[in-house]
Structures are given as structure tokens and as C-alpha cells.
Amino acid sequence: MIDPKDILVVIPAYNEGTVIAEVVRRVRDEGYPHVLVINDGSTDQTREQAEQAGAIVVSHLVNRGAGAGAQTGIAYARKHQIAYIVQIDADGQHYPEDIRDLSQLMESEEADIVIGSRFMNPNKDIPVIRVVYNKLSNVFTNWFCTRWYSDTQSGFRMLNRTAIETIDLHIDGFGYCSEMIILGEKQGLKIAEVPIRVAYTAYSMSKGQDLYMGINTAMNILWKLVSHPK
Template identity: 40%
Template sequence: MPAFNEASVIADVIGNLRATFPNVVVVDDGSHDDTPALARQAGAHVVTHPVNLGQGAAIQTGVEYARKRPGAQVFATFDADGQHQVRDVVAMIERLGHGDVDIVVGTRFAAGPPTGVPILKRIVLKTVAALSPTSRKLKLTDAHNGLRVFNRTVAGDLDITVNGMGHASEFIALILENGWRVAEQPVEILYTDYSMSKGQPLLNGINIVFDGFLRKRLPR
């Protein structure tokens, strides 16, 4: 769970998760508030970046930490702002357990137009998916959903190099490059005034496209 200045919600988010999943790793990405202290009090493992590096870097750090834990076999990326639902993680783990895929990606669009997704964000997400050749090849409808569940194979080889929001495009590119088997799972995203205040949907969408485009020109 990457977290940056989430002190007002982090304890509740972790508490909801730990009611089902005892092992929660929070990567405090250079927060200026009490996010790391509150995360520890809520029972999470906390890894701290001394400065803000971006969501991609935080996810990579969290996966590297988690994959070193004894017995770790199933991994999930989960937002700290309360948008993701624990019940969706449970369903995605069940889907992963069928054994025919290596990673399950959440989607807001597989079952038709989503309810509750702000119209601007919906347009941006659809545009990003349309502009992504990788997403089209993998037949993904919502490739930039931050809710993902994956196995040890993916965790062991994951190497995110794009620190910012463009890591979402890179994650999808890595699925194709490594031949990981992927499936989508319908999920519900809870948009609140707080979660929407955490970022600019249009700007983030542009950053995702730009960073993913740039990555193709940079050696790994």
C-alpha cells in the first residue's frame, strides 16, 4: 500500500484490511504528517521513503519488502485513500487460485458503464486504454486500475522503473514482456470527496500516457 499524507484515513483502511489479511505493508512515501506512525499503530509493516518518490517507486519498494517475508505467495496492490474494497481483493485472490493466471487486474468497465465513476475520470481512463497498444493486445478494459493481485512469479520478477503515475502503464508492459497470464476482475471503486481531492484525474491520465510513452525509449 503506497501512502503519502493519508493520516486522516490510513488507520481505518488498514483496520478494514487486517480484519481479513493480517499482513499489510505500507510504504510511507515521504509523508509530512502522521501517516507512518498511525500505520504502525494500526498493525501494518511500515517501510519509509525519506522523500516522496512517487507511487511506482512505493509499490516496487513494498513488493520487494513483502516478497522477502517467509511464506509470502500472494501479493496485492491496494490504495491508501479508501477507494478499494476488501471484498474485491478476496474475490481476486479466489480467481488467482484457479491457477490459470499469474495476475488479476481490477476493472471498472468489464460489466459495462461503471456507476459512481466521475465522468471526466471515465473519459480519461477510456482514452488511456485506447492509446495503449499493450492494453489492447492483452484485451484489458481498465489497465490502470491500482487494485491488482498476483502470485510469487510476478512478485519475484517485478521491476518497476517509472516512479510516478506512469508505473501503471509499465506494469501492464511488464505483463506482456514477461508472458504473465492475466485476467480482469470486476471491482467497485468508492469515490469520495477525500479520495477525489488527492489528485487531478486529467493530469494523472496525461502523466500515465507520457510516462508510458517515454519508457519505450529508455533501456531497462
């Protein structure tokens, strides 16, 4: 059984001052004391709110994107010899209770990366526009993979020490979700998926990707594959 104290929960956040404290509290209340918020150049109270809720906060001076935040979390874990990291979104759409499922699967499957999949959940209630966008992204990402992943864009994932030492993300934006899977496969990491729940609210819907960001993400992934093939 993986000890929750060995897990660092990483939350990349950009202008999430209204919800970040609640997200950090929910994670800590679930028994995960170590929470790291990557404050990605926020101009609101994200840093103060996260610190007051008990999180360690590392701040980017300027906004660099979700992928840059995720990689800073990985770099922090490397520096401090963290055994496991779990990344969750800062908008409150993920359930910290589901970290246990990721943790159990990582142990039972001896996986290096576990992805929380919204689409493996039989009771999913995902807005149609998100379903369409994510299915398109799955087709695009899985094109570069050896097996099919049901939710390549999920921001809820767990990495073990091997993955922490191996993964180097180059995409600053949302494309990091795809990049991590493609990179992980190329470097021989074992990737598994487990069903998770997601709470879509008007707030979380306003934070996600749209068509333009999706196209930008696809272009970034293609560029990354050309410029950093390994």
C-alpha cells in the same frame, strides 16, 4: 484456496494520515493480517497512524511517487519470500472484501496478475471525468498490449510469486499501472481481470490524476518504452 495469511496487502501512501488507519483496519478485519504500508515520504501522521492500526510500515525518506511505492512493496515481498501481494489504494476507495474475488480468480485462472476492474462492474458509479480519463488511458496502454484490458489504471491488483520475481517497475509515478501490464505481457505473465467496486468520495477524487498528470504519465510510459524496452 489461497490462504489469506499468505497474502501481503501493500498500500502505497503519501500524506494519507486522515484515512490510512481506517483502511488498514478494514483490511485486517476482513481477515488479511499482513498489511504493509509504504509511507512515501509523507509529512503528516501517515506512518504513526498506520503502525497504530497494526500495519508494517516501510518509509521512503522523500516522496518518490505511487510507482516507486509499488516497486518497494514488490522488493519487500521478494526479500521476505511472500507468496502473494495485493496492492490497494490508500484513500479508501477500494473494498477489502473484493480481495477474495481477486484471489479466487488468480487460482481458478492460474493467473500471475489479477487486475481489479472498475469498468467490468455493471453497477459502476464512476464520475464522468474519471471515465473519460481512464478510457483515454486504456486506449493508450492497450495500444502496446496484445489484448484489451478494461481498466489499465486500476490500483487494485494481485501478484503471485512469479510476478513478484519478474516485475521490475521503472516508472515512479502513476504510469506504473500501465507499465506493469505492458511488462507483464512482454515477459509472458498471464493477466486476468475481475470486477471490483469503488467508493468515490470528495477525498479520493482530490487524490487522483488530472489532465497534467495524465499527460506526464503518458510521456513517462513512452520514455520507459524507449529507455527500458525489456
